[in-house]
Amino acid sequence: MDxxxxxxxxxxxxxxxxxxxxxxxxxxxxxxxxxxxDVGATGLIIDITALDIVDSFMGRTLSNVAATAELxxxxxxxxxxxxxxAVTLVELGIRxxxxxxxxxxxxxxxxxxKQLIGAEQRGGVS
Amino acid sequence: xxxxxxxxxxxxxxxWITEMRESGLLEQMSDVETEARYTALYNTVVSTFRTGExxxxxxxxxxxxxxxxxxxxxVERIIGGILxxxxxxxxxxxxxxRDDEEKLYQxxxxxxPIANNIxxxxxxxxxxxxERVIHEQQRAMMSLSTPVLQIREEILVLPLIGTVxxxxxxxxxxxxLDRIVEVEASVVIIDLTGVPIIDSLVANHMIKTxxxxxxxxxxxxxxxxxxxxxQTLAGLGIDISMLITKNNLRAGLWHxxxxxxxxxxxxxx
Numbered sequence: 001m002d003x004x005x006x007x008x009x010x011x012x013x014x015x016x017x018x019x020x021x022x023x024x025x026x027x028x029x030x031x032x033x034x035x036x037x038d039v040g041a042t043g044l045i046i047d048i049t050a051l052d053i054v055d056s057f058m059g060r061t062l063s064n065v066a067a068t069a070e071l072x073x074x075x076x077x078x079x080x081x082x083x084x085x086a087v088t089l090v091e092l093g094i095r096x097x098x099x100x101x102x103x104x105x106x107x108x109x110x111x112x113x114k115q116l117i118g119a120e121q122r123g124g125v126s
Numbered sequence: 127x128x129x130x131x132x133x134x135x136x137x138x139x140x141x142w143i144t145e146m147r148e149s150g151l152l153e154q155m156s157d158v159e160t161e162a163r164y165t166a167l168y169n170t171v172v173s174t175f176r177t178g179e180x181x182x183x184x185x186x187x188x189x190x191x192x193x194x195x196x197x198x199x200x201v202e203r204i205i206g207g208i209l210x211x212x213x214x215x216x217x218x219x220x221x222x223x224r225d226d227e228e229k230l231y232q233x234x235x236x237x238x239p240i241a242n243n244i245x246x247x248x249x250x251x252x253x254x255x256x257e258r259v260i261h262e263q264q265r266a267m268m269s270l271s272t273p274v275l276q277i278r279e280e281i282l283v284l285p286l287i288g289t290v291x292x293x294x295x296x297x298x299x300x301x302x303l304d305r306i307v308e309v310e311a312s313v314v315i316i317d318l319t320g321v322p323i324i325d326s327l328v329a330n331h332m333i334k335t336x337x338x339x340x341x342x343x344x345x346x347x348x349x350x351x352x353x354x355x356x357q358t359l360a361g362l363g364i365d366i367s368m369l370i371t372k373n374n375l376r377a378g379l380w381h382x383x384x385x386x387x388x389x390x391x392x393x394x395x
Contacts, residue, residue, distance in 0.1 A: 083303030083307060
């Protein structure tokens with residue numbers, strides 16, 4: 001099943017609705033990066049509200065997507081991490097190497113993206 | 127044997143209550159209450175001797191110990207009553223069959239295990255009930271001592287007081303994360319003024335909390351670390367570069383306001 005990648009203005013929004021197999025995760029990663037390239041997105045929001053469990057593979061992939069998207073000129077924000085998932089990720093020690101931006105929900109994520117992009121543009125001008 | 131206790135119920139029960147009253151086991155209890163309570167207990171014990179089933183005793187023990195613990199009665203008072211009845215029965219058996227040795231030993235052989243068992247059940251019930259209450263109080267105290275306060279739209283304050291062990295640390299983490307989601311907090315201030323000792327366990331837990339809160343989109347400010355604790359922290363060699371730390375709660379709040387664009391203004395009075 002293909003996971004829809006929605007476009008709002010210059011941002012892409014991906015909502016992961018169910019647990020994914022490792023293959024599906026890899027496929028999604030590819031799709032997202034192609035889409036960023038295609039539409040020239042400046043921001044990417046990945047919503048994982050529906051996930052009860054995030055394993056180390058998923059954690060690493062999210063981090064990889066963020067790093068690669070950055071190279072393509074898009075900032076990434078992961079939103080909707082549940083408390084239990086946050087605890088698991090911290091215990092897995094992923095966060096230490098994790099330079100992914102996070103926000104509570106979609107709304108906050110969009111706000112954060114705008115801040116990040118705004119800061120970069122101001123930095124570029126001056 | 128149960129028939130024996132039943133037939134002489136009034137005499138034995140009367141003797142039992144008198145002896146208990148003399149040894150001060152029945153203080154603060156009215157005569158009506160005493161009568162009702164110990165008649166019930168007496169009947170339970172007799173029926174146990176008749177059937178050899180301990181279910182009723184267990185049930186009864188649960189009820190009286192619950193009450194006893196609630197009213198802060200002493201162990202002596204609970205066990206004392208049962209011990210008295212045990213003695214009365216034994217003396218009664220002795221006086222009845224003094225001349226018939228064979229019958230006497232036969233009776234005692236069946237009497238003693240049951241009597242001991244009843245005593246054990248009541249004692250165990252008492253201990254268990256007490257432990258349950260202690261445990262309950264501990265939990266209540268723990269949640270009482272970790273309030274998570276919302277002081278502005280998006281700011282939570284967690285004043286920690288007392289020592290932090292792993293169990294409490296876990297509980298604090300869970301509570302805090304739930305609250306962040308609930309009030310959609312952006313900044314969390316953890317105030318450590320009331321924490322006497324910060325060791326590597328507390329420090330690591332703090333770092334874990336900061337990371338987890340960050341994943342939910344909340345930044346954490348740590349305040350109120352005492353000079354002595356600051357020295358310990360520096361000496362532990364834990365990487366605390368990612369922590370935002372401020373001198374005291376006031377400075378922490380000021381910083382949080384600045385992060386979120388809040389400005390405090392004094393109106394003309």
